[in-house]
């Protein structure tokens with residue numbers, strides 16, 4: 001696999017274009033950074049801010065220059081209060097400096113003005129947690145995401161909106177019909193298709209579609225990226241992706257956390273696990 005830098009000339013491109021270039025160069029794998037207490041323990045680290053920092057920077061040092069996309073899970077940093085958020089900030093900066101893209105998984109969603117606060121924290125170019133894309137929740141209405149959409153457009157960042165999540169409870173809401181007719185998930189996908197309509201190549205507004213959903217009748221051709229968590233620990237497989245995503249499979253960003261992190265703390269073992277996963281995804285996703 002290639003460990004080439006993505007190229008600094010991409011820095012002014014929109015998120016979708018940068019994501020496509022990064023995945024083409026380094027492979028499609030997204031490594032989720034989820035520092036669970038049990039993983040800190042398995043790595044021989046204490047469940048403290050210091051342990052969190054050693055774990056997180058261990059992953060960063062081993063993989064930042066060879067993996068295209070990282071998805072730190074904010075919850076596991078928030079667990080340690082401001083000390084944990086400081087580690088998330090540092091890790092995001094280090095990963096981006098190494099040419100990787102960072103999706104902060106915080107699943108934010110609120111009414112317009114409050115959403116604007118989240119957008120300025122995570123999406124504004126000079127925001128304290130400025131990242132390449134943020135996961136957001138549409139359950140206050142797709143339109144409630146507008147401030148994040150505006151900020152993402154201004155900053156060349158992206159969003160991943162929950163559509164068909166990997167957890168078994170998801171369909172209770174996501175398969176329900178909206179007043180206008182489509183399912184909740186279908187309405188989210190329609191909204192994203194509209195946002196990506198004028199994109200040149202891959203759009204910047206993506207959907208979260210779990211790798212664990214057996215199949216779907218929804219139209220996943222949103223002209224934007226499809227973040228697919230649920231691989232490995234939750235049962236999703238590389239081979240299953242073609243069944244779930246069909247013709248849209250080329251836009252899938254396969255995300256794996258525990259499956260890769262469990263290989264540590266050895267940097268070589270982490271690199272082998274990431275390379276193996278990336279090779280498998282390249283084969284299945286048509287790279």
Ligand SMILES: O=C(O)c1cc(=O)[nH]c(=O)n1[C@@H]1O[C@H](COP(=O)(O)O)[C@@H](O)[C@H]1O
Nearest residue numbers: 073135165166208210229233234256257258
């Ligand atoms: O938005 C996500 O990334 C997400 C959506 C979803 O439907 N399911 C899901 O598991 N996730 C996240 O993806 C990660 C999955 O971790 P592993 O199961 O260890 O690979 C966690 O951080 C979840 O919060």
